[in-house]
Structure formats: C-alpha cells, structure tokens
Amino acid sequence: MPMFYYYFDPTYSLVLIGVLICLLASARVNSVFARYSRVRSRSGMTGKEAAERILRMNGIYDVRVVHIPGNLTDHYNPGKKTLGLSDTVYNSSSVAAIGVAAHECGHAVQHSVGYAPLSIRGALVPVANFGSAISWPLILIGLLMNGEMSALLINLGILLFFAAVLFQIVTLPVEFNASGRAVKVLESSGMLYPDEVGAVKKVLRAAALTYVAGAASAILQLLRLMIIGGRRNNNE
Numbered sequence: 160m161p162m163f164y165y166y167f168d169p170t171y172s173l174v175l176i177g178v179l180i181c182l183l184a185s186a187r188v189n190s191v192f193a194r195y196s197r198v199r200s201r202s203g204m205t206g207k208e209a210a211e212r213i214l215r216m217n218g219i220y221d222v223r224v225v226h227i228p229g230n231l232t233d234h235y236n237p238g239k240k241t242l243g244l245s246d247t248v249y250n251s252s253s254v255a256a257i258g259v260a261a262h263e264c265g266h267a268v269q270h271s272v273g274y275a276p277l278s279i280r281g282a283l284v285p286v287a288n289f290g291s292a293i294s295w296p297l298i299l300i301g302l303l304m305n306g307e308m309s310a311l312l313i314n315l316g317i318l319l320f321f322a323a324v325l326f327q328i329v330t331l332p333v334e335f336n337a338s339g340r341a342v343k344v345l346e347s348s349g350m351l352y353p354d355e356v357g358a359v360k361k362v363l364r365a366a367a368l369t370y371v372a373g374a375a376s377a378i379l380q381l382l383r384l385m386i387i388g389g390r391r392n393n394n395e
C-alpha cells in the first residue's frame with residue numbers, strides 16, 4: 160500500500176461528518192442554553208437551591224452540591240458524591256439553570272436507586288478510555304506489518320475502539336433518563352410553572368442531542384476503521 164493512500168484517504172470524510180455533527184449539536188445547546196439563561200424563574204430559586212431541594216425530596220442527604228468553574232461543565236460525581244454546578248447554574252435563578260441542576264440530580268437519583276445503565280456506564284469508563292487511547296496505535300502498527308500479525312493487531316484495535324463506541328451508546332439511556340426525571344420532578348413538585356417546564360424541556364433536549372451526536376460520530380469512526388481493516392484484508 161503506497162504512503163499517499165493515507166493522505167488521500169476517502170474514509171476520512173466519515174470522521175469529518177462526525178466532527179460536523181458534534182459542532183452543530185454543541186452550537187445548538189449553547190444557543191438554547193444562553194436563551195433560557197436570560198429567563199428568570201418566577202420562584203426565584205437558584206440552581207443550587209433547586210438541586211438541594213430535589214435531592215432531599217428523593218431522600219438523598221449524602222450528596223454535596225458544589226460550585227465548579229466553566230460553562231456547561233455541570234456533572235454528578237458518583238465517587239465523591241458531589242453534584243457540581245457551574246458558574247451559570249449554581250447561583251443563577253434562570254429556568255435553564257434550574258433545568259440543568261434538576262438533570263444532574265437525576266444522575267444522583269439514578270445512583271441512589273441503582274439504575275442499571277448508570278452502573279454499566281461506570282464499568283465501561285476504564286475500558287473505553289483504554290480502548291480509545293490504544294486502538295489507533297494498534298491499527299497503525301498493524302497496517303505497517305504483514306501477514307497474520309497485521310490482521311490480528313488491526314482486528315484487536317477495532318475491537319478496542321468498539322468498547323469506546325459502546326460507552327457512548329450506553330450514555331444515551333443514562334442521559335435521557337436523567338432528563339426525564341428532571342422534567343417529572345419540576346412538573347410534579349410545582350417548582351416551576353408549566354411554561355417554564357416547557358423551556359427546561361427545550362434546554363435538556365438540546366443537551367441530549369450532543370450525546371446523540373457523540374454516539375453517531377463514534378459509530379462513523381468505527382465504520383471507518385472497519386472499512387480500513389476490510390480493505391487491508393482484501394489487498395492481501
């Protein structure tokens with residue numbers, strides 16, 4: 160296989176499509192979040208207050224709500240049992256802030272009730288990290304080798320990358336479920352008015368799309384690796 164093959168690799172367009180999808184989803188969540196960050200909730204409660212209230216309503220008393228830096232960096236840490244809310248959420252009383260805070264509480268509730276996809280996702284983290292770090296080096300070494308060793312390394316690389324793809328796919332039910340719990344609790348508790356819940360739904364739907372884009376992009380990359388691997392096998 161001549162070297163220029165790598166530089167003019169047409170399968171690279173699959174990677175570019177993935178990048179484009181992710182950029183669009185990210186731009187969308189940023190604009191929807193910014194729009195509803197300017198809409199103050201009528202209750203006037205902050206993201207922090209909303210989170211603490213939802214946690215208590217679910218009988219969770221051992222999770223600390225903490226202020227973390229960044230924009231849309233909000234997350235629940237199951238190891239430390241902390242619920243990190245970012246600058247635009249922690250002290251903000253916007254409907255977007257309350258929606259994001261409620262979503263992160265959804266993850267804390269998943270953890271406390273032993274929601275299976277969350278456990279599976281947690282178990283996949285080290286495998287996915289290892290897989291995404293080592294798959295490309297293995298495939299590149301495999302492409303430079305000949306015979307059985309080459310096929311073995313390429314197939315192993317593809318298998319490891321598959322672990323990373325699986326992680327992205329398992330993330331989807333975890334994220335959809337957390338948002339579902341958020342909307343339900345904000346609706347049933349009366350913490351937000353129905354029109355405010357409608358705004359929260361838009362914010363969380365836009366956020367969910369970034370995870371769908373991430374999974375789609377990972378699948379496209381896997382497809383590319385399979386094409387490269389298959390082409391190599393055919394050439395031999």
Ligand SMILES: [Zn+2]
Pocket residue numbers: 262263266334337
């Ligand atoms: Zn989430």
